[in-house]
Amino acid sequence: MRLTCVTGRKSQAAFRRAVILSAAVLAVCSTRAHAAGAPIPHGTLELIAEKQWIAAGHPFNLALRFELEKGWHIYWVNPGDSGEPPRVTWDLPAGIKAGAIEWPAPRRLGTPTIVDYGYEDAVTLVVPMHADATLSSQNAAQIAANVKVLVCREMCIPGKAQVSLTLPVKLQPPPASAQSTQFFTEARKAWPRPVPASWKFAIAQTSDSFVLTANLGHKITDVTFFPLAESQVSNASPQTLVPTATGFTLTLRKSDQLLKPIARLKGILVLSGEQPYSIDVPIAKPGGAAGAISSKQMRDQSIPE
Amino acid sequence: MKRSTFYLMLSAMIPIAIILCAATLLLAAAKVGDPAPAFTATASDGKTYKLGDYHGKYVVLEWHNNGCPYVGKQYNSGNMQKLQKQWTSKGVVWFTILSSAPGKQGFVTASDENAYIAKMQAAPTAALLDPSGEIGHLYDAKTSPQMVVINPQGVVIYDGAIDDKPTTDLADVPGATNYVSLALEQSMAGKSVATPATRPYGCSVKYSDSSR
Numbered sequence A: 001m002r003l004t005c006v007t008g009r010k011s012q013a014a015f016r017r018a019v020i021l022s023a024a025v026l027a028v029c030s031t032r033a034h035a036a037g038a039p040i041p042h043g044t045l046e047l048i049a050e051k052q053w054i055a056a057g058h059p060f061n062l063a064l065r066f067e068l069e070k071g072w073h074i075y076w077v078n079p080g081d082s083g084e085p086p087r088v089t090w091d092l093p094a095g096i097k098a099g100a101i102e103w104p105a106p107r108r109l110g111t112p113t114i115v116d117y118g119y120e121d122a123v124t125l126v127v128p129m130h131a132d133a134t135l136s137s138q139n140a141a142q143i144a145a146n147v148k149v150l151v152c153r154e155m156c157i158p159g160k161a162q163v164s165l166t167l168p169v170k171l172q173p174p175p176a177s178a179q180s181t182q183f184f185t186e187a188r189k190a191w192p193r194p195v196p197a198s199w200k201f202a203i204a205q206t207s208d209s210f211v212l213t214a215n216l217g218h219k220i221t222d223v224t225f226f227p228l229a230e231s232q233v234s235n236a237s238p239q240t241l242v243p244t245a246t247g248f249t250l251t252l253r254k255s256d257q258l259l260k261p262i263a264r265l266k267g268i269l270v271l272s273g274e275q276p277y278s279i280d281v282p283i284a285k286p287g288g289a290a291g292a293i294s295s296k297q298m299r300d301q302s303i304p305e
Numbered sequence B: 001m002k003r004s005t006f007y008l009m010l011s012a013m014i015p016i017a018i019i020l021c022a023a024t025l026l027l028a029a030a031k032v033g034d035p036a037p038a039f040t041a042t043a044s045d046g047k048t049y050k051l052g053d054y055h056g057k058y059v060v061l062e063w064h065n066n067g068c069p070y071v072g073k074q075y076n077s078g079n080m081q082k083l084q085k086q087w088t089s090k091g092v093v094w095f096t097i098l099s100s101a102p103g104k105q106g107f108v109t110a111s112d113e114n115a116y117i118a119k120m121q122a123a124p125t126a127a128l129l130d131p132s133g134e135i136g137h138l139y140d141a142k143t144s145p146q147m148v149v150i151n152p153q154g155v156v157i158y159d160g161a162i163d164d165k166p167t168t169d170l171a172d173v174p175g176a177t178n179y180v181s182l183a184l185e186q187s188m189a190g191k192s193v194a195t196p197a198t199r200p201y202g203c204s205v206k207y208s209d210s211s212r
Helices: A009-031 A178-189 A295-301 B003-028 B069-076 B079-088 B110-120 B134-138 B179-188
Strands: A038-040 A043-049 A060-068 A073-080 A087-091 A096-098 A107-110 A115-120 A122-131 A141-152 A156-167 A200-205 A209-215 A223-227 A240-244 A247-253 A264-271 A277-282 B040-042 B048-050 B059-063 B093-098 B126-129 B147-150 B156-160
Touching (some): A043 A156, A043 A178, A060 A073, A060 A141, A122 A178, A156 B069, A223 A247, B040 B126, B079 B179
Antiparallel strands (some): A060 A122, A087 A141, A107 A115, A209 A247, A223 A264, A240 A247, A264 A277, B040 B048
């Protein structure tokens, strides 16, 4: 930040404001432990810690923050028809272990015939970390994430970056820091959450489709399903929604690569104007009694628009 | 019928016809176990190739885009050329297919492609120019390098990825299980193909924006 030296009453007030502003900026920067962004193709990557230090025996969170130029995207854990998700390998001191990435709900990207799942503009991938109770407070923890990421727009560019942090290790838990809490709270808002216990789901199947029936107690007019695993649902096929009085049915075409029956369908359900939800629904066997819904029953359940 | 009514009906029919065509294309996309859709194409060598002429032979289709890093992994490691030489020497017909639309990444003229083949020492039977995306859509090709294997009876026996390492890392080539070689080996040995369909990882095929 550049501060111009100024004189006079009016400018003194302006100078004071500038000092307060820059102090505030510094405060914001210092409460969030993070390294400067490393370049990735058409963007930057940052490693951010939620708290100011690691406490032995207490879990903590790190975040990989991807910021991309307009129009560029990276991929969800299931990238869809093309692309691949970012992959992280960690360099960690003994006693610290990385958990699995918390993937926020993605968006459908691509063309009518090739559909991918990913994130445009920016995304925060939070990684829960484990710290052993035996961790010594003598040494600061040096943490590095080696990230491979495919960044695409019309074309795809593979990138690699190493982002690192050094965090002190103490015996006392760190205080909650307002700024980092807000940053991580924002990131958590995009996570799929468990569905309310009152919501009921069932999946029936035909030779070429899964039919997801949802009973949520209210009508739903806009739904997108994101399959967690590859090669189960045909990504580019339209997802046919039939709103019902208490929810909806959603017909998902099976992937041509689905050669063996699957017992459950896991994924993220995004309903219009609501938070994303995680679902994990057993699939009724074709023609099986339990949960299988004939197309006539489906028609009966649906109500005319 | 009044002329204006006729035109009105005609204009109403055009979008319906377009939708029907699109639906037909969608339904016609090849699936494992189905007869391989017929096509005729001009290759970079200036000759015309017809799939039907190769009945009785194994045919491999390889979707290609020279700017795609997943394709680069296979060619810069020499793996694709090795596969082409290995299998064409056993009588397999190998078509590299270029479905990038003009102006898109991977679009090449015949002479560009011939120069690429010479430089990379590639050895396909032919490199088929498909700038309209017609063959790509016929097979519902999603990515480069998507691979399709057709048996001598003209049936699709494999459709998907080239191998089981969906990355752009050259280092992943040596340890990878190559699905194309597996399909050809198993089928030639009279066995059924154990892994007949996989997610065809790679770059999206750069079709024309208006081709669908």
